[in-house]
Amino acid sequence: MNALLDRRRMLIGLLALPGMALLARTGLLGRYALAQTEPLTAQHIDTLRRIAFLLFPYPELGQAPYERVAGAIAAGAGNAGTRALLDTGIADLDARQAVTWLELDERSQVAALAEIESGAFFQHLLQTTKMVLFNDPEVWAYIGYGGSSMDFGGYVNRGLNDIDWLDDD
Amino acid sequence: MAKVFDRNDSSVVVVIGSGAGGGTVSRELAASGVDVVCLEAGGPTAEVVTNASAMFPRLTWLDRRIGSGDLPAGFPIWSGKGVGGTTQHWTAHAPRYPDYQLAPSRYFGGLPGVSVIDWPVPQEEMAHYYALAEKSMGVSGTNGWPKLPESNNYRVLAEGARRIGLTHVERSNMAINSVAQGGRPACLQLGFCVSGCAVNAKWTSANTPIAQALRTNHFELRDRSFVLRVEHDERGRASEVVYVDAGGNLQRQKARAVCMAANSIDTPRILLNSDSAAFPGGLGNRSGHIGRHYTKHVFAIVTAIMPKPVHMERGTDNLGAVLDFIPNDPTRGYAGGFVFEQVSFDPANLSSLSRPGAWGAEYAEQLRRYDHYTGLLVMGEDPAQESNGVTLHPSEKDQYGMPVPVVHYADHDNSKRMRSFGIDRARELYEALGSTEIYVGPPPPATHNMGTCRMARDANDGACDPWGRSFDVPNLFFSDGSPLPSSGTSNPTLTIVALATRQAEHIRQLMASKAL
Numbered sequence: 001m002n003a004l005l006d007r008r009r010m011l012i013g014l015l016a017l018p019g020m021a022l023l024a025r026t027g028l029l030g031r032y033a034l035a036q037t038e039p040l041t042a043q044h045i046d047t048l049r050r051i052a053f054l055l056f057p058y059p060e061l062g063q064a065p066y067e068r069v070a071g072a073i074a075a076g077a078g079n080a081g082t083r084a085l086l087d088t089g090i091a092d093l094d095a096r097q098a099v100t101w102l103e104l105d106e107r108s109q110v111a112a113l114a115e116i117e118s119g120a121f122f123q124h125l126l127q128t129t130k131m132v133l134f135n136d137p138e139v140w141a142y143i144g145y146g147g148s149s150m151d152f153g154g155y156v157n158r159g160l161n162d163i164d165w166l167d168d169d
Numbered sequence: 170m171a172k173v174f175d176r177n178d179s180s181v182v183v184v185i186g187s188g189a190g191g192g193t194v195s196r197e198l199a200a201s202g203v204d205v206v207c208l209e210a211g212g213p214t215a216e217v218v219t220n221a222s223a224m225f226p227r228l229t230w231l232d233r234r235i236g237s238g239d240l241p242a243g244f245p246i247w248s249g250k251g252v253g254g255t256t257q258h259w260t261a262h263a264p265r266y267p268d269y270q271l272a273p274s275r276y277f278g279g280l281p282g283v284s285v286i287d288w289p290v291p292q293e294e295m296a297h298y299y300a301l302a303e304k305s306m307g308v309s310g311t312n313g314w315p316k317l318p319e320s321n322n323y324r325v326l327a328e329g330a331r332r333i334g335l336t337h338v339e340r341s342n343m344a345i346n347s348v349a350q351g352g353r354p355a356c357l358q359l360g361f362c363v364s365g366c367a368v369n370a371k372w373t374s375a376n377t378p379i380a381q382a383l384r385t386n387h388f389e390l391r392d393r394s395f396v397l398r399v400e401h402d403e404r405g406r407a408s409e410v411v412y413v414d415a416g417g418n419l420q421r422q423k424a425r426a427v428c429m430a431a432n433s434i435d436t437p438r439i440l441l442n443s444d445s446a447a448f449p450g451g452l453g454n455r456s457g458h459i460g461r462h463y464t465k466h467v468f469a470i471v472t473a474i475m476p477k478p479v480h481m482e483r484g485t486d487n488l489g490a491v492l493d494f495i496p497n498d499p500t501r502g503y504a505g506g507f508v509f510e511q512v513s514f515d516p517a518n519l520s521s522l523s524r525p526g527a528w529g530a531e532y533a534e535q536l537r538r539y540d541h542y543t544g545l546l547v548m549g550e551d552p553a554q555e556s557n558g559v560t561l562h563p564s565e566k567d568q569y570g571m572p573v574p575v576v577h578y579a580d581h582d583n584s585k586r587m588r589s590f591g592i593d594r595a596r597e598l599y600e601a602l603g604s605t606e607i608y609v610g611p612p613p614p615a616t617h618n619m620g621t622c623r624m625a626r627d628a629n630d631g632a633c634d635p636w637g638r639s640f641d642v643p644n645l646f647f648s649d650g651s652p653l654p655s656s657g658t659s660n661p662t663l664t665i666v667a668l669a670t671r672q673a674e675h676i677r678q679l680m681a682s683k684a685l
Contacts, residue, residue, distance in 0.1 A: 144540030154357025
């Protein structure tokens with residue numbers, strides 16, 4: 001039990017960290033899942049996917065990258081604390097108006113997210129979305145990130161020093 | 170055939186930690202015939218892949234530490250775990266301290282609330298050991314090895330600096346091979362330097378001094394050996410190191426001498442946890458200096474979106490440096506100096522470090538232009554303050570029952586003024602290149618951790634003498650960043666290696682004269 005507590009403490013500690021330390025989180029949450037509960041509903045998954053899209057909307061990419069984000073968030077929901085965070089967070093979003101959050105128009109959806117952006121639920125989704133979406137090779141290609149050049153012998157002979165606009169003015 | 174020493178063999182030097190300092194002191198001693206057992210808390214050196222997310226948990230010390238003051242509460246500092254320590258993660262930026270930064274009291278001495286002392290090592294001696302360190306580490310830009318080549322991201326920094334009238338811009342000396350040497354290949358410009366080098370073009374403690382020590386017949390490396398305490402005999406000499414082995418069993422290794430190289434956080438942590446009737450404040454801590462005067466660098470991350478592509482991911486992360494702001498100039502409104510160092514981030518890190526709380530269509534559109542981003546680190550000298558440091562948490566324990574360390578750090582007002590000045594100059598630099606989208610992110614958790622067991626001429630001023638030898642315990646040595654009395658504006662690893670090389674020579678002399 002102590003080991004589990006330590007892992008949980010470590011995860012909680014990482015929640016406070018911007019940047020690189022957060023990279024570890026999604027994987028760790030999955031790996032150290034404490035208990036399996038009922039799977040998230042399809043509506044939950046749709047809500048998570050839509051939130052991920054509105055956080056960083058790239059319509060040209062279609063839905064697939066955002067489905068992968070929702071899947072990663074759902075995979076972390078085996079952790080009881082994370083699951084509770086998701087359940088209460090989505091319930092809160094839905095309870096803010098007469099219809100569910102998913103049924104709102106885009107402008108209203110964004111406004112509702114802005115209202116909760118300082119809360120733990122939103123911050124969890126924001127950090128996880130950044131770490132999953134911006135580690136997605138399809139997104140990398142779209143935003144112009146070259147990623148690993150190991151298979152091509154590095155960047156040493158492949159665009160290391162190829163820009164020509166610095167002498168423009 | 171790896172050497173194995175008996176745990177009751179009291180003739181061995183025990184080195185705690187296998188990073189830059191621990192690896193170097195191990196190699197230097199073992200190569201001259203002194204038997205060494207090195208205890209590393211983490212596991213074997215992790216296999217490296219070119220993916221920052223995958224490498225972070227493999228290389229990072231994730232055991233609980235608590236930050237207070239201006240540090241992040243859950244992850245106050247960033248250090249490595251595993252054979253090679255933090256050198257698996259380091260950028261390999263390898264500058265010497267400028268001479269005048271060995272006497273920081275000249276420019277910091279008048280600041281309120283500081284505990285600044287000068288280095289007890291003469292400049293010419295530092296120069297001698299710097300030269301040895303550069304040679305043993307294969308530092309490009311020294312010893313006839315060419316510097317690493319210019320990259321797009323370097324040229325952006327250099328051109329921006331030129332346009333605002335700065336003149337001291339250079340490709341730094343890097344402990345990364347520009348040509349094959351030392352049994353390691355030349356750099357392929359993969360990037361990902363801070364995630365471990367997949368081809369070992371970057372010097373690490375694991376691929377050089379630890380590997381060299383293992384080829385002697387005088388060195389045993391025990392990984393997954395987590396040290397809890399150092400105990401002493403009735404004469405007050407360090408005699409035994411208590412650790413938890415890979416199987417979770419408590420073990421004791423007898424020792425002729427002990428070299429502390431567990432980083433500026435865990436070196437004082439272990440000693441503070443080694444209290445006894447003779448040393449009620451912790452082993453070697455009669456002076457009360459252990460765990461105090463913690464210094465790091467004054468940091469800010471500045472990222473900017475350029476008018477045209479940069480591809481900052483291509484090549485060595487941390488090659489370029491702007492040195493114009495190193496000299497002390499009080500007319501700038503602060504004392505001390507800083508540098509700009511070129512940095513790059515992969516998209517996931519960039520999204521968190523450039524504008525940490527931002528989201529939505531506008532930020533998404535910026536990140537879509539990933540290939541237009543560039544970045545720099547403002548990295549300045551931090552005046553030592555007695556109240557910044559490491560203590561043991563009164564009740565919270567880690568997985569081995571050892572008190573969790575609390576790291577406290579409060580920014581000095583001088584550092585705030587310096588950071589603000591540096592950020593303003595960085596903005597001007599990027600505006601001169603036509604950027605209108607310039608962002609300042611939060612300071613990263615420090616990898617440059619120093620000063621917590623500082624060396625001094627006088628026992629009233631520090632924990633150890635000018636060779637890193639404890640003032641209280643004659644066979645206890647400090648071999649990592651903890652004896653560095655001040656941060657300077659230089660990444661500290663080269664200096665740690667230089668001092669560890671010098672210390673090993675001193676230990677051999679003490680042994681030869683039967684003083685140890």
